[in-house]
Amino acid sequence: MxxxxxxxxxxxxxxxxxxxxxxxxxxxxxxxxxxxxxxxxxxxxxxxxxxxxxxxxxxxxxxxxxxxxxxxxxxxxxxxxxxxxxxxxxxxxxxxxxxxxxxxxxxxxxxxxxxxxxxxxxxxxxxxxxxxxxxxxxxxxxxxxxxxxxxxxxxxxxxxxxxxxxxxFDKISAAQIRDALISQGVEAQEAERLAVIAGGSFGRALKLKDSDGVQIRETALDTLEKIARAEFTNEEIFKRGAEMGEWSREKFADFLNHVQKILRDICFAEVTELHNPDLAPRLNAIKISERKIFLMIEAGAEFHRRLKSNANLRLLAEAYLMTLRKISGGAHFGR
Ligand SMILES: [Zn+2]
Known part of the structure; x- marks a missing residue:
C-alpha cells in the first residue's frame, strides 16, 4: 500500500x-x-x-x-x-x-x-x-x-x-540504504557493500542486489588495472568488445559509470570521500597521471552520449576501450 x-x-x-x-x-x-x-x-x-x-x-x-x-x-x-x-x-x-x-x-x-x-x-x-x-x-x-x-x-x-x-530529491545516505536493505532481509555485510556502490540511489542498490552489478564494477576496475599496467592487447579488447556487445545498453551505461567513478576515486582520493572506499588498496595501486585521468573521464562522457545514439554496442565498446588505452600511453600490439 x-x-x-x-x-x-x-x-x-x-x-x-x-x-x-x-x-x-x-x-x-x-x-x-x-x-x-x-x-x-x-x-x-x-x-x-x-x-x-x-x-x-x-x-x-x-x-x-x-x-x-x-x-x-x-x-x-x-x-x-x-x-x-x-x-x-x-x-x-x-x-x-x-x-x-x-x-x-x-x-x-x-x-x-x-x-x-x-x-x-x-x-x-x-x-x-x-x-x-x-x-x-x-x-x-x-x-x-x-x-x-x-x-x-x-x-x-x-x-x-x-x-x-x-x-x-537528494541522494539517500549509504547508512539509510544499508538499513533499508537489511530490513528487506539482505545480509549485513552485503547490505553495507551494496549501499556503498549504489551511490545514494536505493533503486540502484536493489538493482545491484538482483543483478550482476557488483560484477560490472569488478569488470570496470579490472579494465582500468589492465590499462594502467599496459596489459591490454588488441585481442583482449576484441574479446571484451564481443562480450559487451551482448550486454543491454543499460548494463554498458552502468559499466561506463563505474569506470568514471573509479577514475574520480583514483584522482581525488586525497581530497574527497571515495565512491568506492572498499576498493582503496586496489585503487592506490593504479598509477595513471592526473592529466590522463581527466582525458579518460572526458572520453567516458563522450561515449555516454554516443550510447544514446544508434551506435552498434560492440563497436562502441571496442572504440571506448581503445580510446582508454590510447590515452594511457599508446597501443600495445599483440603478445
Ligand atoms: Zn484513502
Missing part, C-alpha cells in the same frame, strides 16, 4: 509535501527532480493517493478507501501515468502519448475531485511531446495536477521548468 513510511530518506521533503497536501496547496504543476532510484516515483504515487483519497490524514493517504486501493492498483480512473516506451535505441516519450493523456485530462474527474497525472522520465519527451505538454501546463485543466519526474531537470524545456515548482 502507498504510504510515506515506505519511502526511504527525504524527511524534510516529505514533511513539505504532506503539508502542501493537507493545506490544499499542492501546486498544479510540479517537478520532482533527482537521480534515478532515489524514490521520486514512489513519492509521486503516494502524493497521488493522498490527493485522490476520500479521507486523507495530515497529507497521508488513508490506505483504506476505494480511491487509495485503486491508485495502488494503478486502476484509478483519475490517475494517469505517462512513461517512456522502449525503442530500439533510447527510450522516449512521444507526442502521441502526451495527446492521449491530454484527452483524458480534459475530462471531468470520475471518482475524485481532481485528476493526477505523473510523467515519469520527463526529460525523455522529444521536442514535439514537450511542446505539446507545455500548452497544457500553460493553461492546465483546473482539476488536474501534473507531477513531472526527472533525473535531468536541465534537459527539460526552460518554458516547462519555469511553469513548474521544483522539488529536489
Amino acid at each position: 502507498l504510504n510515506w513510511e515506505n519511502l526511504i530518506g527525504h524527511a524534510a521533503t516529505v514533511a513539505h509535501l504532506k503539508k502542501n497536501i493537507a493545506e490544499e496547496k499542492f501546486p498544479h504543476a510540479v517537478i520532482f527532480s533527482g537521480e534515478e532510484g532515489v524514490g521520486k516515483r514512489l513519492a509521486a504515487e503516494i502524493c497521488a493517493a493522498a490527493l485522490l483519497c476520500e479521507n486523507p490524514v495530515d497529507g497521508s493517504p488513508c490506505g483504506k478507501c476505494e480511491n487509495c486501493h485503486l491508485v495502488a492498483a494503478k486502476t484509478h480512473p483519475d490517475f494517469y501515468v505517462v512513461e517512456a516506451e522502449e525503442t530500439k535505441t533510447a527510450p522516449n516519450i512521444k507526442i502521441g502519448q502526451i495527446r492521449e493523456m491530454q484527452a483524458e485530462a480534459a475530462l471531468i474527474p470520475i471518482n475524485s475531485a481532481r485528476r493526477v497525472v505523473i510523467i515519469d522520465g520527463a526529460e525523455l519527451m522529444n521536442n514535439a511531446a514537450a511542446n505539446c505538454l507545455l500548452k497544457t501546463i500553460e493553461e492546465p485543466p483546473s482539476q488536474t495536477i501534473f507531477i513531472l519526474l526527472t533525473a535531468s531537470r536541465s534537459s527539460l524545456l526552460m518554458t516547462i521548468r519555469s511553469r513548474c515548482m521544483t522539488i529536489n
Whole structure:
C-alpha cells in the first residue's frame, strides 16, 4: 500500500509535501527532480493517493478507501501515468502519448475531485511531446495536477521548468540504504557493500542486489588495472568488445559509470570521500597521471552520449576501450 513510511530518506521533503497536501496547496504543476532510484516515483504515487483519497490524514493517504486501493492498483480512473516506451535505441516519450493523456485530462474527474497525472522520465519527451505538454501546463485543466519526474531537470524545456515548482530529491545516505536493505532481509555485510556502490540511489542498490552489478564494477576496475599496467592487447579488447556487445545498453551505461567513478576515486582520493572506499588498496595501486585521468573521464562522457545514439554496442565498446588505452600511453600490439 502507498504510504510515506515506505519511502526511504527525504524527511524534510516529505514533511513539505504532506503539508502542501493537507493545506490544499499542492501546486498544479510540479517537478520532482533527482537521480534515478532515489524514490521520486514512489513519492509521486503516494502524493497521488493522498490527493485522490476520500479521507486523507495530515497529507497521508488513508490506505483504506476505494480511491487509495485503486491508485495502488494503478486502476484509478483519475490517475494517469505517462512513461517512456522502449525503442530500439533510447527510450522516449512521444507526442502521441502526451495527446492521449491530454484527452483524458480534459475530462471531468470520475471518482475524485481532481485528476493526477505523473510523467515519469520527463526529460525523455522529444521536442514535439514537450511542446505539446507545455500548452497544457500553460493553461492546465483546473482539476488536474501534473507531477513531472526527472533525473535531468536541465534537459527539460526552460518554458516547462519555469511553469513548474521544483522539488529536489537528494541522494539517500549509504547508512539509510544499508538499513533499508537489511530490513528487506539482505545480509549485513552485503547490505553495507551494496549501499556503498549504489551511490545514494536505493533503486540502484536493489538493482545491484538482483543483478550482476557488483560484477560490472569488478569488470570496470579490472579494465582500468589492465590499462594502467599496459596489459591490454588488441585481442583482449576484441574479446571484451564481443562480450559487451551482448550486454543491454543499460548494463554498458552502468559499466561506463563505474569506470568514471573509479577514475574520480583514483584522482581525488586525497581530497574527497571515495565512491568506492572498499576498493582503496586496489585503487592506490593504479598509477595513471592526473592529466590522463581527466582525458579518460572526458572520453567516458563522450561515449555516454554516443550510447544514446544508434551506435552498434560492440563497436562502441571496442572504440571506448581503445580510446582508454590510447590515452594511457599508446597501443600495445599483440603478445
Ligand atoms: Zn484513502
